[in-house]
Amino acid sequence: MDIQPYTSTETLAVGRPWLMSMLGIEANQSVTLDLTQFDENLHWTEASKYQPERKLKSGIPLGKVSATGLFAPYSAVTNEVQTLTVTGGPTGGTFTITFDGQTTAAVAYNATAAQVQTALEGLSNVNPGDVTVTGNAGGPYTLTWGGQYLGENVSSVTTTESFTGGTTPDITIATTTAGGTATATDGSQVFAGFLFTEVAFHPGATKVAAPLMVHGQIDVAKLPVAFDPTDVADGSNTQFVYKV
Structure with missing residues (x-):
């Protein structure tokens, strides 16, 4: 009789949902990260009662300064x-x-960042992964666009408020970083590989050693930050197979 091959959707390694195969990880390199260049929430999570150190997310695309x-x-x-x-x-x-x-459903005045993100993902022109919302309940909310809007100077959102209480409550909107082609010329614009593991570091630290993955198979949709393999310039690391 026919024997069905075993298949699994389980993560190959804890903390690496983006890793499709362990093949090639023996080529990982040890590098030093400049922690001053990484952003809270987007790249790392803050220490807490249950996590005594800050922690960088695995799968961050890296370049060398x-x-x-x-x-x-x-x-x-x-x-x-x-x-x-x-x-x-x-x-x-x-x-x-x-x-x-496109306009979202109504969002509570004190909504969490996750609730705001869910509302945006309910729009017909926003897919999961197109925007990441961070911030405290009640704001400020930071919207970082990626996915199909990766590297684009997207239109600014607008809001309509139906608030009660307070003193002339409103929402102010600012574009803190315009999307587009990066102007970096320090070397970080040349793709070097991916951060292979989560990396813990103490508040106040400016550098930390970390493993750089330079060869392997990557599920782009599951990376912690938006990444488009087609944006990788000639001369950058191309030793990867991507699922997009």
């Missing part, structure tokens, strides 16, 4: 970053967000 020899986030493109700040101290009500002609 020529002047220092240290590694930093790969910067071939710049992702659009927008900030929504609730002002006036509302005590109730809701707001909606409009992006490129």
Whole structure:
């Protein structure tokens, strides 16, 4: 009789959902990261009662800064970053967000970042992975665009408020980083590989040793930050097979 091959959707290694195969990991290299170049929430999570150290996410694309020899986030493109700040101290009500002609369902005045992200992903022109929302409940909310909007100067969102309480409550919107082709010329625009594991570090540290993956099979959709293999320039590391 026919024997069905065993298949599994389990993660190959803890903390690496983006890793499709262990083949090639023997080529990993030890490098030193410049922690001052990595951003909270996007690249690392803060220490807590249950996590005594800060922790870098595995799978971050990296580039090497020529002047220092240290590694930093790969910067071939710049992702659009927008900030929504609730002002006036509302005590109730809701707001909606409009992006490129599409408007979300109503969001509570004190919504969590995850709830705001879910509302945006409910739009017909926003897929999961297109935007990452971080921040505290009630804001400010930081919207980092990626996915199909990777490296694009996207339209600014707008909001409509139905707040109660407070003093003239409103939402201010700012584009803190315009998306587009990165202007980096320090070496970080040349793709070097991926951070292979989660890496813990103490607050106040500026450098940490880490394993750099330079060969392997990658599920792009499961990386912790937006990454488009087609943006990798000639001369960069191309020793990867990608699922996109």
